[in-house]
Amino acid sequence: xxxxxxxxxxxxxxxxxxxxxxxxxxxxxxxFQQYPQPLERPSLxxxxxxxxxxxxxxxxxxxxxxxxxxxxxxxxxxxALSTGEDRRAKAIAAQIGPAAHPTIDxxxxxxxTTANMGLTILPSSQHPFNxxxxxxxxxxxxxxxxxxxxxxNQPPVLLRSLLPLGCTIEVGPIAQGVxxxxxxxxxxxxxxxxxxxxxxxxxxxxxxxxxxxxxHQAIQPISAIxxxxxxxxxxQAVIHPDxxxxxxxxxxxxxxxxxxxxxxxxxxxxGDRVVYPIFINEAAYYEKNIAMxxxxxxxxxxxx
Ligand SMILES: [Zn+2]
Numbered sequence: 001x002x003x004x005x006x007x008x009x010x011x012x013x014x015x016x017x018x019x020x021x022x023x024x025x026x027x028x029x030x031x032f033q034q035y036p037q038p039l040e041r042p043s044l045x046x047x048x049x050x051x052x053x054x055x056x057x058x059x060x061x062x063x064x065x066x067x068x069x070x071x072x073x074x075x076x077x078x079x080a081l082s083t084g085e086d087r088r089a090k091a092i093a094a095q096i097g098p099a100a101h102p103t104i105d106x107x108x109x110x111x112x113t114t115a116n117m118g119l120t121i122l123p124s125s126q127h128p129f130n131x132x133x134x135x136x137x138x139x140x141x142x143x144x145x146x147x148x149x150x151x152x153n154q155p156p157v158l159l160r161s162l163l164p165l166g167c168t169i170e171v172g173p174i175a176q177g178v179x180x181x182x183x184x185x186x187x188x189x190x191x192x193x194x195x196x197x198x199x200x201x202x203x204x205x206x207x208x209x210x211x212x213x214x215x216h217q218a219i220q221p222i223s224a225i226x227x228x229x230x231x232x233x234x235x236q237a238v239i240h241p242d243x244x245x246x247x248x249x250x251x252x253x254x255x256x257x258x259x260x261x262x263x264x265x266x267x268x269x270x271g272d273r274v275v276y277p278i279f280i281n282e283a284a285y286y287e288k289n290i291a292m293x294x295x296x297x298x299x300x301x302x303x304x
Pocket of ligand 1: 022
């Protein structure tokens with residue numbers, strides 16, 4: 001994973017529709033495939049692909065299994081796993097290439113969220129090159145937020161984790177199956193800023209980055225908070241009105257988190273420190289037993 005010297009980033013994969021009902025990425029990839037010229041940079045080549053065509057056709061997140069949880073090395077190597085998503089994951093991994101000799105240098109995986117997360121970037125790893133790239137994106141677009149995901153310390157299963165370099169771009173709020181022109185355009189600009197940074201880096205004319213960045217790190221050991229449920233597993237309380245759409249805003253001890261719709265009772269945050277929830281009320285996470293993900297803010301100094 002070390003990237004010594006100035007190895008150029010020659011091939012970039014841009015993936016949309018890893019989740020079939022997240023249409024921002026689907027339409028961006030379709031646009032790039034129809035009009036590839038704006039992606040062209042002198043020093044690199046972009047490869048665009050639709051992650052899960054069957055799920056896109058069905059306007060569903062997935063058909064049998066969440067494709068973005070199918071990239072564990074053991075699963076990719078297991079021939080017994082043969083759902084459509086398992087086969088698609090193996091095909092994408094083959095296209096990216098083996099870890100020791102990938103044919104792609106950097107992955108951009110395009111997602112959207114029903115949570116109010118604006119333009120969020122989840123880097124593939126904490127590799128110094130990713131940090132520099134993220135810092136540039138924040139300086140070019142101060143509304144961009146950087147998140148280290150809750151899965152970063154677990155065996156990698158996400159598409160972006162096929163390579164150390166790259167990121168997921170997560171934009172919202174946007175309903176599943178819906179395209180929003182503003183988010184579409186903002187995401188497109190972000191992709192061009194990434195390509196501009198990579199091209200300048202390849203040509204040994206690195207674009208300036210700030211000396212430090214603020215990142216949101218999913219708290220350890222457990223960052224995902226489930227909805228309050230009864231003994232039968234049914235949700236008993238929903239996101240409190242004071243918390244809805246307030247991703248990245250501080251949650252203080254004693255603040256309301258959930259509201260029991262039957263009794264009207266507020267359920268308070270019982271932690272002992274301020275946290276910053278994200279993915280609040282994400283539609284796709286009801287089945288994953290996640291009501292929100294708690295993060296903490298960290299300032300990271302960048303080594304020049
Ligand atoms: Zn997604």
